[in-house]
Amino acid sequence: MIADDDSDEVKVFRREEGDADDDPMGETSEQQLADDKKEAVMEAELDSASGARVGDLKQQESFIKAEPSPSFPLMPGLMTTPFSPSYPMMPIMMPFIMQSPYGLRSPNLMLPMGAALSPSFPMFPTSPFYGAAAAMVAKHQLENAAPLHMRAGPLNPLNHAMRMPSYLPPGMMPHQSSSGEPRRTQGGGKVKKEDHIKKPLNAFMWFMKENRKKLLEEIGNHEKQSAELNKELGKRWHDLPKEEQQKYFEMAKKDREDHKEKYPQWSARENYAVNKKKTKKRRDKSIASENSDQKKCRARFGVNNTEMWCKFCKRKKKCEYATDRAGSSELVESQDGRGTSGASSSSGSPSPNTGSVPPMALPLHQQPPNPHQFMQSMLMQMHLGSAGSLGPSPLASSSSVRSPIDANASDSESDVDDDEEIDPTITQQTHEVIMQESVCTL
DNA sequence: CGTCCTTTGAAGAAG
DNA sequence: CTTCTTCAAAGGACG
Numbered sequence A: 001m002i003a004d005d006d007s008d009e010v011k012v013f014r015r016e017e018g019d020a021d022d023d024p025m026g027e028t029s030e031q032q033l034a035d036d037k038k039e040a041v042m043e044a045e046l047d048s049a050s051g052a053r054v055g056d057l058k059q060q061e062s063f064i065k066a067e068p069s070p071s072f073p074l075m076p077g078l079m080t081t082p083f084s085p086s087y088p089m090m091p092i093m094m095p096f097i098m099q100s101p102y103g104l105r106s107p108n109l110m111l112p113m114g115a116a117l118s119p120s121f122p123m124f125p126t127s128p129f130y131g132a133a134a135a136m137v138a139k140h141q142l143e144n145a146a147p148l149h150m151r152a153g154p155l156n157p158l159n160h161a162m163r164m165p166s167y168l169p170p171g172m173m174p175h176q177s178s179s180g181e182p183r184r185t186q187g188g189g190k191v192k193k194e195d196h197i198k199k200p201l202n203a204f205m206w207f208m209k210e211n212r213k214k215l216l217e218e219i220g221n222h223e224k225q226s227a228e229l230n231k232e233l234g235k236r237w238h239d240l241p242k243e244e245q246q247k248y249f250e251m252a253k254k255d256r257e258d259h260k261e262k263y264p265q266w267s268a269r270e271n272y273a274v275n276k277k278k279t280k281k282r283r284d285k286s287i288a289s290e291n292s293d294q295k296k297c298r299a300r301f302g303v304n305n306t307e308m309w310c311k312f313c314k315r316k317k318k319c320e321y322a323t324d325r326a327g328s329s330e331l332v333e334s335q336d337g338r339g340t341s342g343a344s345s346s347s348g349s350p351s352p353n354t355g356s357v358p359p360m361a362l363p364l365h366q367q368p369p370n371p372h373q374f375m376q377s378m379l380m381q382m383h384l385g386s387a388g389s390l391g392p393s394p395l396a397s398s399s400s401v402r403s404p405i406d407a408n409a410s411d412s413e414s415d416v417d418d419d420e421e422i423d424p425t426i427t428q429q430t431h432e433v434i435m436q437e438s439v440c441t442l
Numbered sequence B: 001c002g003t004c005c006t007t008t009g010a011a012g013a014a015g
Numbered sequence C: 001c002t003t004c005t006t007c008a009a010a011g012g013a014c015g
Helices: A002-021 A027-049 A054-066 A090-098 A107-117 A130-143 A159-163 A203-219 A226-239 A242-262 A276-280 A297-301 A342-347 A371-384 A428-438
Strands: none
Touching: A203 A226, A203 A242
C-alpha cells in the first residue's frame, strides 16, 4: 500500500507537470532554456552593476547572525499595543534591510520599510497591525535566514534554478532528482528537510510561534507534550478576541505575500512529497459519523446558514456528518469514497465501502441528528424558547465550541469566510441552541 | 533517524 | 464549485 502510494504520488506529480507545461517538450524547451539563459545574464549584469557580490553573502550572513534578534525592541510590545505606522522602528531595521542577504532589491525586507515610511503603502495602509505584522515577518526572516541555495534574489546564482524551473528537466522539482525522488547530496544522503522551501505560516502558526514559549513558562510544566500544548494553544486561539486574531491573520498574509515575491514559482505542491509518511495522518477524533447517506452541512442547512454548519464545514473541510464510510481512524489515503487522489484511483479498486455501510454504523449516541428531525426539533425549541432543554449534544465538546463571531478572520481577510455573521432574525438564545446542536463537534 | 501527536489555516488536487 | 489532503511549527515519545 505504501509502496503503491509512493509511486502513485510520483505519478500524479509527473503527469501534472507534464500537463502544466502544456507544450510538448522539445524545441520549446530548448528555446525556453535559451531565454532563461539570456535572462540570467541580464540579471547577473544588473547585480554587478549594483555593486552587490555573491561572495559577500557569507559576510552578510555572519552579520545577521551576529545581530541578536532582541534588537527589535518593538517586538515585546506587539502583543498588546496597536502598532503605529510611525513607530520608530526603521532606524533599527535599516541596517538589516540594507545588508539583507536577499539583496537590495528584495522586496521582502523592504516591505516593512514601505509600511512604516510610506503612507500610501498599498497593502494595509490603515491597519494598525500591519506595521507590526511586517516587522514580525521580517524578524522571522532574519532569524531564519534561508540556506544559500534557497535565498531569493538575483544575488544568489543558485536561485536561477529555483526561480526558473525551466532550467530543470520537465517534471523535475527543485528538490527532486530527475527520477522524481528527493534529490540526494553528493554523499548520497537525502537532502535535508530544511532544503526545501517551506510553506508560509498561517495565522495560527504565527500565533503558536509567538505563544508557545509563553505558555510553557506559564504552566511551568515542561512535561507537557508538544501536542498537548498545541491543544491548549488551539483553545486559546479560539478564545482570542477577533482583533487579536486579526493581527495574526495580517502577519500570515504578509508572510504569504513575501513568500510569493520571493519564490514566485513556488507552489505548495512542491512540498507534498517531502514528508511522505505524513500521509498516514488519521482523522480519528472525528467523532463524526460514517454515515455516507448523511448530507453535508451545506446541503443540510443551506449556504446561507453557515452558522449552523459543523466546524469542519465552516473551514471548508470534511463534514462531520458526511465523513468517509471507512470509519476507521486509520489512514486517510484513499479512504474516501471519492477514490480521490491517484493512490486509490490508480489501484483500480473502487471504494469498497461506498454506500455499503448502514446508516447505523455508529453507536446511537454518536449518530448525528437526522436533518429533518433536527430542524423540527430546532423549530420546536425556537418556538418554546427553551434553550436549555435540549441538553448538551453528546457530540459536543465544550472546549472547542466557538462562537461564529470569533471563529475566523475578519472580512478584510479575503480568503477567509466572511459569512460568519449571525442571522439577525435568529435570537442569540436560539443561536446558542443551534450552535450546541449543530456545531456538534467541536 | 524518522514518524507521530496535536492544533488551525492555506493551497492545491480531484471530482 | 465542492470536497478532501497535505503541510506549515514544536518537541517529546516511540519504533
